[in-house]
Amino acid sequence: MAGYVATAKAGSSTLGRPKHITEPAVVKWVLISVALLFLGLLLVLPLVSVFVEAFRKGAEVYFKALTDPDAASAIRLTLMTAAVAVPLNLLFGLSAAWAITKFNFKGKNLLITLIDLPFAVSPVISGLIFVLLFGAKGWFGPWLDDHDIKILFALPGIVLATVFVTFPFIARELLPIMQAQGVQEEEAAVTLGAKGWRIFWKVTLPNIKWGLLYGIILCNARAMGEFGAVSVVSGHIRGSTNTMPLHIQILYNEYNSAGAFAMASLLLLLAVVTLAVKSIIEWKFDGTQHIEGE
DSSP, X not given: OHHHHHHHHHHHHHHHSOOOOOOOHHHHHHHHHHHHHHHIIIIIHHHHHHHHHHTTTOHHHHHHHHHSHHHHHHHHHHHHHHHHHHHHHHHHHHHHHHHHHHOOOTTHHHHHXXXXXXXXXXXXXXXXXXXXXXXXXXXXXXXXXXXXXXOTTSHHHHHHHHHHHHTXXXXXXXXXXXXXXXXXXXXXXXXXXXXXXXXXXXXXXXXXXXXXXXXHHHHHHHHHHOOHHHHHHHOOOTTTTOOHHHHHHHHHHTTOHHHHHHHHHHHHHHHHHHHHHHHHHHHHHHHHHHHHHO
């Protein structure tokens, strides 16, 4: 009888185990090889070629291209634009995510749709919208001219175009996190006597901090690499309103491949650093989630 019970228990435990369905080893290695081949041809090879072309004429030409006054101006303008656009999007993303997830109000679905609008609109069209608004013959153009205020072909226009194309990133990262978080913890904090800012800093922010950092990194990467919308509103004034992507285009059109690839390599390095920080944040976020789950 005891043997029968033991056999039955062993059989039931065996039946209870999930059976892992695996493909033959040949299929697995073919799929891996195809994936690596595509990554190599479409991602790794182009990236390597950028650095090869950048240093083709030597390190002296490379660093001379980066220290050129027009190149230095493009680098400063790119960093300045990102430094203004990212905090503005941080403020908007936090406010929008907070309003959508913590309150019920008319027009909530419309607000969510509007947040996704830059994903559906071409960046060039986004730039044309600002030309229609602030151009010389635009809606506000005559008034701006009368008051000697420059929006287009200046830093304000570049910042506005960049903010428009990047504002969904932070909000879209925060929305699912804050929706999953719910309002129970905030309500508990209210019952204990906590007020608005204290609830935000002590309850809400710790729960969304990794998603918030992730959204900031994505927003910053897009802000530094934006081309279409900025190209329309900048005017391509060399040494004044050219960001790094625009400066790369001008150098390439002038057949200055060494300078174009040198600037492209710098922009690529910034992207690699951004991705590295993004990966670290994802790893820490997953680790935090795993520890909390245990």
